[in-house]
Amino acid sequence: MNHPLAPEQRQIGARELAWLIASLALVVAPHALRAPWWLTLLTLCLYGWRMYFALDRGPLPSRWLVLGVAAVGMLGVWIEYRTLFGRQPGILLLMLFSGLKLLETRTHRDAAIGAFLGYFLVITNFLYTQGIPTAATMCLAIFMLTAALVGFAAPQRAARANLRTAALLLAHAAPAALVLFVLFPRVQGPLWGLPQDAYAGMTGLSDTMAPGALSSLALSDAIAFRAEFQGASPPPPARYWRGPVLWDFDGRTWSIGPSFLTGFVAPRGGRDAYRYEVVLEPHNRTWLFALETAASLPEGARMSFDGQILSATPVRARMRYELASVVAPEPRSSEPAGVLRRALRLPEGFNPRASELAAEWRAASADDAGVLRRAIDFLRDGGFVYTLEPPLLGPDSVDEFLFSTKEGFCEHFSSAFVFLMRAAGVPARVVTGYQGGELNLVDNILTVRQSDAHAWAEVFLAGRGWLRVDPTAAAVPGRLESGLARSVPQASALPLMMRPELEWLRAVRDRWEAAAHKWNVWVLGYNPERQRDLMASVGIRDADWRTLTAALFAFLGAMTLVLLAWSLKRLARPDPLQKAWRAFCRKLAARGVERSPAEGPRDYAARAARALPTARRSILRIGALYIALRYGAHASAAGLTRFRKLVREFRPT
Amino acid sequence: MIARVLERNPRFSNWLYGFTPPERGPIELVHRRVYILPTRLGWFFAGTLAVLLVGSINYALQLGFALTFVLAGLGLAGMVHTARNLARIAVAAGRAEPVFAGESAQFRLYLDGRGTFDRPAILARHLGSDSQFVVDIAPAAVAEVVLARPAERRGWLPLGRVMLETRFPLGLFRAWSHVEPDVRCLVYPRPERSALPPFSGEAAAGALRTPTPGSDDFAGLRGYQKSDSPRHIAWKAVARSQEMLTKQFAGEAASELWLDAKLLPQGLTLEQVLSRLAGWVLAAERAGAHYGLRLPGVEIAPARGDLHRAACLQALALYS
Numbered sequence: 021m022n023h024p025l026a027p028e029q030r031q032i033g034a035r036e037l038a039w040l041i042a043s044l045a046l047v048v049a050p051h052a053l054r055a056p057w058w059l060t061l062l063t064l065c066l067y068g069w070r071m072y073f074a075l076d077r078g079p080l081p082s083r084w085l086v087l088g089v090a091a092v093g094m095l096g097v098w099i100e101y102r103t104l105f106g107r108q109p110g111i112l113l114l115m116l117f118s119g120l121k122l123l124e125t126r127t128h129r130d131a132a133i134g135a136f137l138g139y140f141l142v143i144t145n146f147l148y149t150q151g152i153p154t155a156a157t158m159c160l161a162i163f164m165l166t167a168a169l170v171g172f173a174a175p176q177r178a179a180r181a182n183l184r185t186a187a188l189l190l191a192h193a194a195p196a197a198l199v200l201f202v203l204f205p206r207v208q209g210p211l212w213g214l215p216q217d218a219y220a221g222m223t224g225l226s227d228t229m230a231p232g233a234l235s236s237l238a239l240s241d242a243i244a245f246r247a248e249f250q251g252a253s254p255p256p257p258a259r260y261w262r263g264p265v266l267w268d269f270d271g272r273t274w275s276i277g278p279s280f281l282t283g284f285v286a287p288r289g290g291r292d293a294y295r296y297e298v299v300l301e302p303h304n305r306t307w308l309f310a311l312e313t314a315a316s317l318p319e320g321a322r323m324s325f326d327g328q329i330l331s332a333t334p335v336r337a338r339m340r341y342e343l344a345s346v347v348a349p350e351p352r353s354s355e356p357a358g359v360l361r362r363a364l365r366l367p368e369g370f371n372p373r374a375s376e377l378a379a380e381w382r383a384a385s386a387d388d389a390g391v392l393r394r395a396i397d398f399l400r401d402g403g404f405v406y407t408l409e410p411p412l413l414g415p416d417s418v419d420e421f422l423f424s425t426k427e428g429f430c431e432h433f434s435s436a437f438v439f440l441m442r443a444a445g446v447p448a449r450v451v452t453g454y455q456g457g458e459l460n461l462v463d464n465i466l467t468v469r470q471s472d473a474h475a476w477a478e479v480f481l482a483g484r485g486w487l488r489v490d491p492t493a494a495a496v497p498g499r500l501e502s503g504l505a506r507s508v509p510q511a512s513a514l515p516l517m518m519r520p521e522l523e524w525l526r527a528v529r530d531r532w533e534a535a536a537h538k539w540n541v542w543v544l545g546y547n548p549e550r551q552r553d554l555m556a557s558v559g560i561r562d563a564d565w566r567t568l569t570a571a572l573f574a575f576l577g578a579m580t581l582v583l584l585a586w587s588l589k590r591l592a593r594p595d596p597l598q599k600a601w602r603a604f605c606r607k608l609a610a611r612g613v614e615r616s617p618a619e620g621p622r623d624y625a626a627r628a629a630r631a632l633p634t635a636r637r638s639i640l641r642i643g644a645l646y647i648a649l650r651y652g653a654h655a656s657a658a659g660l661t662r663f664r665k666l667v668r669e670f671r672p673t
Numbered sequence: 674m675i676a677r678v679l680e681r682n683p684r685f686s687n688w689l690y691g692f693t694p695p696e697r698g699p700i701e702l703v704h705r706r707v708y709i710l711p712t713r714l715g716w717f718f719a720g721t722l723a724v725l726l727v728g729s730i731n732y733a734l735q736l737g738f739a740l741t742f743v744l745a746g747l748g749l750a751g752m753v754h755t756a757r758n759l760a761r762i763a764v765a766a767g768r769a770e771p772v773f774a775g776e777s778a779q780f781r782l783y784l785d786g787r788g789t790f791d792r793p794a795i796l797a798r799h800l801g802s803d804s805q806f807v808v809d810i811a812p813a814a815v816a817e818v819v820l821a822r823p824a825e826r827r828g829w830l831p832l833g834r835v836m837l838e839t840r841f842p843l844g845l846f847r848a849w850s851h852v853e854p855d856v857r858c859l860v861y862p863r864p865e866r867s868a869l870p871p872f873s874g875e876a877a878a879g880a881l882r883t884p885t886p887g888s889d890d891f892a893g894l895r896g897y898q899k900s901d902s903p904r905h906i907a908w909k910a911v912a913r914s915q916e917m918l919t920k921q922f923a924g925e926a927a928s929e930l931w932l933d934a935k936l937l938p939q940g941l942t943l944e945q946v947l948s949r950l951a952g953w954v955l956a957a958e959r960a961g962a963h964y965g966l967r968l969p970g971v972e973i974a975p976a977r978g979d980l981h982r983a984a985c986l987q988a989l990a991l992y993s
Binding site: 023024025027128129132133136139140142143146147150154155158162166169170172173174176177181185186188189190192193194195196197198200201204207336337543544545546547576579580583584586587588617 | 697698704712714717718721724725728729730732733734735736737738739740741742743744745746747749750751753754756757760761791793794796805807809838839840841842843844847
């Protein structure tokens with residue numbers, strides 16, 4: 021039997037279809053930036069094709085044609101990616117299917133499933149970015165998809181009314197969504213293995229350093245992490261964020277080499293203790309960054325023998341940790357002989373001139389500190405130029421840099437310096453990390469970008485332990501004081517935001533990033549820990565999933581009741597005259613004179629007056645007044661008040 | 674299957690649907706009477722939500738969680754809105770005009786939205802026949818629903834049970850309610866054409882004359898009587914004199930006719946007899962005759978006009 025409300029029996033109209041297609045287009049728009057151009061074009065063509073059919077009212081293409089297009093699309097994706105099952109190809113196929121699904125959409129049921137597919141496509145955008153702009157765009161998309169669904173249920177209704185209903189529905193959904201977001205028990209994912217390319221595209225430091233590695237990173241405006249200090253933040257020259265330590269040199273590339281964990285020993289003494297919280301962007305590596313010398317370890321983190329702080333698993337989601345650091349603590353004077361031997365090791369047969377120079381310094385100096393002084397003097401007076409576009413170097417990279425090109429980025433300086441130290445017999449190592457960071461004046465948060473990536477050196481001096489030496493700072497002193505922007509010649513390509521003439525743009529960005537930071541911390545960084553903290557702050561200690569679920573259902577139940585109360589409320593109230601008249605009828609009915617549905621007020625009052633002779637006068641008066649107020653030309657508020665008073669005082673006996 | 678159980682146990686069904694039929698007066702669909710369950714699409718939506726949730730957990734996507742929860746909230750809000758679209762409607766039954774057996778009875782229901790909001794896409798379906806009607810109720814307005822039900826036998830035809838259903842706004846839930854208003858339609862016997870009876874019995878006694886050609890010649894005016902057909906009212910004269918006057922025709926006074934069951938051939942069943950008589954009533958009214966109706970136990974004095982015709986047909990419809 022046909023059912024006029026069953027969506028599978030209702031043909032879709034052009035207007036509903038246009039809504040659906042527009043909302044789907046909005047959902048897949050961000051994917052268009054990442055998809056191969058031909059796939060975007062194909063999907064758009066499918067959307068347009070379906071719209072053409074809707075306007076033309078022609079029959080839809082045959083199933084075979086649709087299957088053919090699907091096969092061609094899949095083949096194209098396979099050629100592009102050599103697989104259909106990775107994250108990227110999977111999402112692109114889903115985008116393509118949204119167009120194909122439209123081509124076989126005939127009824128409201130198909131269209132509703134298309135809208136559900138749209139909701140699903142929304143989440144695929146979040147796999148790439150969860151920033152505020154994406155969130156705002158997707159909010160609009162959800163609104164449009166919801167309006168499309170409302171349109172399917174009431175195709176005859178005015179579009180404006182359907183938009184209003186969709187807005188109302190979403191407004192009613194918001195409190196429940198908020199409660200669910202806050203209280204739904206979070207578990208640390210993932211539940212199963214993710215596709216291989218799940219973490220492609222995260223930028224950050226690497227575990228090796230070859231010439232050119234950091235300078236390419238330095239062009240990136242992407243944020244590495246943000247730090248919020250309790251109290252004062254360190255001055256710019258003291259902002260050394262220590263990351264991976266590189267030990268092994270093969271003549272061209274520095275690498276971490278074998279590493280092992282040691283127990284954490286808190287440093288003693290030192291000045292300027294800092295306490296701060298870091299929100300680290302995912303970089304798919306285990307190391308965490310700490311200012312200078314860490315005085316404590318974040319929860320669950322460990323320390324390697326050379327002072328790197330490592331998390332247990334690669335950082336694949338934005339991570340928040342708290343740390344304390346000190347500047348210049350008491351040195352750990354002794355280091356195992358094996359470690360020191362490793363800090364002196366150099367590959368044979370590279371860079372003969374540098375080795376010769378180092379040998380001269382060694383011969384001329386009384387101790388390691390003397391060698392160090394000579395090396396720093398050499399860099400300071402050598403006429404070195406700091407540039408983001410250093411010339412390419414041959415196999416003897418250190419010799420070429422020190423004696424002929426004299427132009428380099430921090431990796432050249434640190435690499436050459438550590439080579440010289442080792443050649444002169446002073447144990448040394450390369451440390452990479454970030455130097456600097458920009459203090460946002462709006463929320464006082466220090467933002468460290470990939471462009472702040474830096475490499476420096478640490479040398480071991482007997483009795484003084486490992487000392488930080490920044491050869492770049494020695495050669496180009498402005499680097500630390502004023503940052504990258506003032507240290508490189510004007511002509512070099514700098515990231516747009518680092519150009520000094522765009523101060524106002526930076527102010528705008530500061531505000532924007534303050535908002536983005538809050539967003540990151542409170543929305544995107546809402547993890548099991550933060551949930552626990554939040555629960556503790558409202559007095560629920562050790563909230564486990566049971567407590568959370570119970571609270572969740574209590575809140576949701578309450579919210580449903582509020583909604584139900586709302587749904588009862590918005591009825592037209594019976595007008596007060598009618599209400600009073602009904603009360604009068606009820607009073608009479610209680611005395612056995614019930615009004616029959618067809619009986620008018622005059623007849624009813626007359627009958628009641630006959631049945632209840634003692635109350636005759638008041639019954640007739642109320643009946644006449646009701647007729648006058650209801651049907652008469654001179655109804656007034658005073659009359660209504662009098663009528664209500666009469667009814668209230670009416671007590672038939 | 675559930676439907677069959679309900680059909681066999683009317684008391685259980687009445688308890689379930691919260692009323693005892695038939696119901697007098699306007700019926701308010703209180704919340705107790707509005708049922709709601711997810712549609713197939715609703716279950717599909719729930720499945721989509723489950724997939725979204727698992728994906729969000731797996732990839733630790735906070736915005737994925739947000740999306741999932743907004744959609745869950747949307748489902749919840751959609752449920753309340755769907756129930757609201759139906760709840761608190763007042764259903765009143767209108768008059769059903771009498772019909773002849775074999776025609777279809779038109780029942781009118783008036784759905785009073787009683788709200789400041791509109792209630793789109795409400796289906797009224799008569800259970801037990803294919804009759805259904807989709808209606809949109811404007812804010813604070815009353816919408817009319819016409820349900821046609823085939824009238825097979827003469828007598829009173831009750832409307833029976835009507836289901837009101839809606840899936841607005843999201844189509845994820847289906848809310849429905851049953852009503853059984855106390856309204857019935859009078860079904861006249863199926864009229865059977867046959868020649869009017871010859872003038873016998875009292876007719877032959879002299880009071881009557883066979884209508885002759887030209888008997889409809891205008892003969893003058895007389896005072897209006899309630900049973901007069903509106904066609905015979907002398908509207909021009911009324912406009913002149915402010916007094917209701919009826920045109921009289923020459924043949925009228927002479928054409929008094931008794932439609933008597935005894936005049937019919939023997940051996941007809943009761944239903945056939947009633948059908949023939951109904952056919953006579955129509956023919957006599959058309960011919961402009963003054964006619965009376967006589968059946969065992971029933972006698973209606975001769976008269977003419979729509980009310981008289983209706984009285985005769987009602988007597989036939991309810992004759993037992």
